[in-house]
Amino acid sequence: MYTNLILSADSYKASHYLQYPPQTSHVSSYIESRGGDYDQLIFFGLQAFLKQYLTKPLTQEHIEQAGEIITAHGLPFNRQGWEYILQEHNGYLPLAIEAVPEGTVIPTHNVLVQVVNTDPQCFWLTSYIETALLRGIWYPTTVATLSWQIKQIITQALAKTADNLDSLPFKLHDFGARGTSSYETAALGGAAHLVNFLGTDTLASLLAVRNYYHEPMAGFSIPAAEHSTITSWGQERETEAYENMLKQFAGEGKLVAVVSDSYNLWHAIAEIWGNKLKEQVINNGGTIVIRPDSGNPVDVVCQTIEMLMEKFGYSVNSKGYRQLPDYLRVIQGDGIALDSIGLIVEAMTQRGLSAENIAFGMGGGLLQKVNRDSLKFAMKASAVKVNNVWCDVFKAPITDFGKTSKKGRLALIKNQQNDYQTVRIEELGNNTNQLRTVFENGQLLIDDSFETIRSRAAQSK
Numbered sequence: 001m002y003t004n005l006i007l008s009a010d011s012y013k014a015s016h017y018l019q020y021p022p023q024t025s026h027v028s029s030y031i032e033s034r035g036g037d038y039d040q041l042i043f044f045g046l047q048a049f050l051k052q053y054l055t056k057p058l059t060q061e062h063i064e065q066a067g068e069i070i071t072a073h074g075l076p077f078n079r080q081g082w083e084y085i086l087q088e089h090n091g092y093l094p095l096a097i098e099a100v101p102e103g104t105v106i107p108t109h110n111v112l113v114q115v116v117n118t119d120p121q122c123f124w125l126t127s128y129i130e131t132a133l134l135r136g137i138w139y140p141t142t143v144a145t146l147s148w149q150i151k152q153i154i155t156q157a158l159a160k161t162a163d164n165l166d167s168l169p170f171k172l173h174d175f176g177a178r179g180t181s182s183y184e185t186a187a188l189g190g191a192a193h194l195v196n197f198l199g200t201d202t203l204a205s206l207l208a209v210r211n212y213y214h215e216p217m218a219g220f221s222i223p224a225a226e227h228s229t230i231t232s233w234g235q236e237r238e239t240e241a242y243e244n245m246l247k248q249f250a251g252e253g254k255l256v257a258v259v260s261d262s263y264n265l266w267h268a269i270a271e272i273w274g275n276k277l278k279e280q281v282i283n284n285g286g287t288i289v290i291r292p293d294s295g296n297p298v299d300v301v302c303q304t305i306e307m308l309m310e311k312f313g314y315s316v317n318s319k320g321y322r323q324l325p326d327y328l329r330v331i332q333g334d335g336i337a338l339d340s341i342g343l344i345v346e347a348m349t350q351r352g353l354s355a356e357n358i359a360f361g362m363g364g365g366l367l368q369k370v371n372r373d374s375l376k377f378a379m380k381a382s383a384v385k386v387n388n389v390w391c392d393v394f395k396a397p398i399t400d401f402g403k404t405s406k407k408g409r410l411a412l413i414k415n416q417q418n419d420y421q422t423v424r425i426e427e428l429g430n431n432t433n434q435l436r437t438v439f440e441n442g443q444l445l446i447d448d449s450f451e452t453i454r455s456r457a458a459q460s461k
Contacts, residue, residue, distance in 0.1 A: 005053055005093075006066035006082060008132040014075040017124035025120035026385035027127060030410050031113040031137060032422075034376035034402060041375055042148045042457055043104050043112050044192050045140025047448060048212040050097070050439050053132060057091025057442065058082065084121055092442025094119035095129065098435040100412060102448055103195060103456030105148070108375065111410045111422045111435065113137065115379075118441055123384075130379045138377035139185070142370045144192035147172065148457065150338050150362075151196045157345035157355035161321040171359050172341075172366075173199035174219075175333050179364030189367035194218045194450075195457050199359075202367075215450035223249040224257035224291070231262050238263060239272050246280050246288070254286035257331055261293045269304065274311025282312070282327060289329045289359070297335040298347045304330055305348070305357050321354035333361030337369075380405040411435060 020027070033041055063082045070077045085091065098114045100106060115133070117125050154171045158164075174193045180186040183204055190205025191213070200206070200219035209218040225245055233241035242258055249256040260268040273281060273290065281288050290308065292300045305324065314322045324330075332344065345355050381393045382405065392407040408424040413431040415421045420434065438446045 003053065004062045004065055005058060005132065006062055007069060008053070009128055010131050011070075011073060011075060013128050013131065014070045014073075014077060016127060017078045017081055018076065020123060020384070021386050023387045024123045024384055025388070026117055026383075026390075027123050027381055028114065028116040028383040028390075028409055029126050029130065029379055029381045030111045030115070030406060031134060031377065031379045032111055032406070033108040033141075034378055035108050036373065036375040038108065038145055038149055038375065040105055040107055040145070041141055042144040042192075042195060043100050043106060043137075043141055044102050044144040044195055044453065045137055045188060046097075046099050046113065046438065047102060047444075047446075048140070048188060048191070048208060049133065049136030050444055051212050053136070054093060054095075054439060055442060055444055058086055058093075059091060060086060078124070081122065081124060085125075088121075089119070089441065093125060093129070094122050094441050095125060095439065096437060096441075097439040098433075099438050100434055101436060101453075101456060103453035104434075105457060106420050109422075110420050111406065111412050112141075113379075114410055114435060127381060134372075134377060134379045138372045138375065139370070140188045140192040141377075142372075142374045143189040143367060144195045144457075145375065146338065146366065146370060147193045147196045150341055150360075153338070153342050153345065154355065154360075157349065161317075161319055161349055161354040162323075162356040163317045163319065167356060167359075169198040170220075171199075171355075172197045173221075173331070173333075173359060173361045174202045174205065174366060175361040175363040176365075176367030177202040177204060179368045181368065186367060191218070193366060195454055201361075209450050213448065213450035213453065218450055222255040222257060222289075224289075225259050227259055227262050227293075230259060235263050238268065239276050242268075242272055242277060243280070246277065246284060250280075250284040250286055250288065252285035255289060256286070257289040257291050259291045259293050261291075261295075265292050265294075265300070265304070266307065269307045270311065274308070278311065282325075284327060287327055287329055289331050291331045291333060291361075293334045295334075297332055297340050298343050301330065301332050301344050301358060302347055302351055302353065305353055306351070317354055317356070319354070320352070321349075321356075322352050323354045324357050329359065330357055331359045331361055333363070336360050336362045337365040376402075378403075378405070382406050383409050 067077045096118050100112050115126050177186045186202050187204035187208035190202035191208040201221050209215045230241045245258050292304050317323050383390050384393050394405045394407045396404045411425045411428045412434040
């Protein structure tokens, strides 16, 4: 989609250049999560936004289009300001942006990003960019955080009920592409999920990671059936449909997933997989993944695994939990959310079933059922320079103290307990500022690889 950055803003931003005190030269704003669903978050997505939008200059065409639309829309247009940026800065925004390194796991209520204009003539620009910048950060950070929180649940379940964590990277698979509001949503949300896991069916995310984070192949998938490829055979030929999946895709070291609830899941397990095709499953050379796709997820997963164990047997691992043979696994992709995953693995644990038996596919719940309030994201001005003096700026609404904002120019440190803490820049002292300048005047100053970001996320528990 064609993007005019001047128009990538809320309408009222167009009038704000006339609203600051006289002699204002600089505005410093910051982005934080004010709490929400989780106590910690993974910061992710700024680099993608900077590369896509802020490293490309504005043009006279952008200015003319914006002037026409904003004026007709009923607002004043800051033509002089935008043309100044075009003439004096070749169309690149005179902003400096500091940020915590992407992939960092950090408690909420801390500064994540700080923005200030670098040209005194463009004091109004800091807040003008809020709409686009905040949107570019809250969404991928929230998805990465949700994915990370689920990873902690699965990690704990595997640690308790499995011999090792080797399968963890593929325990949560992204099924969310069709449930997102746009291609870009799928790309950014899918990339955010891949910070934590290696499984995805969202092809757009692979391009996003390749384009913005230097990773040629960030995620993987396997051949899998959908209901149409099973039901097209007709109910009377359901066995042939499954057998065709084995013929086409099974083999030494291979994985194939087969949705098995098109008609009667229990019949499919007991009579088709566990009887007619039993020897082919046992001797397939790889792993057959059975996918139930309806019913109560907690009950269906446990019953599916136990019914497969009745037909194919099981082993008891070193932790004392039952595990399907290596040639057989289950994936649940229906009704999956953070809460339901917790309930499923808890029920499995109580029934003596190892979490090794199961993987999860998550769709709209992963990429779409989030919003800016999931982590209460906000961007607020915290300091302005007027008459060459920095002054604190803050809000403290008596009707909602949760919206009280921070004051002054900010820094992020690790205190003596090695915890992150937001302080005023004057209080930095001998501490290292964890905020790094990543962008200045149209230039990207730090260009992290996806491997580096994943490593940061993996180091935090």
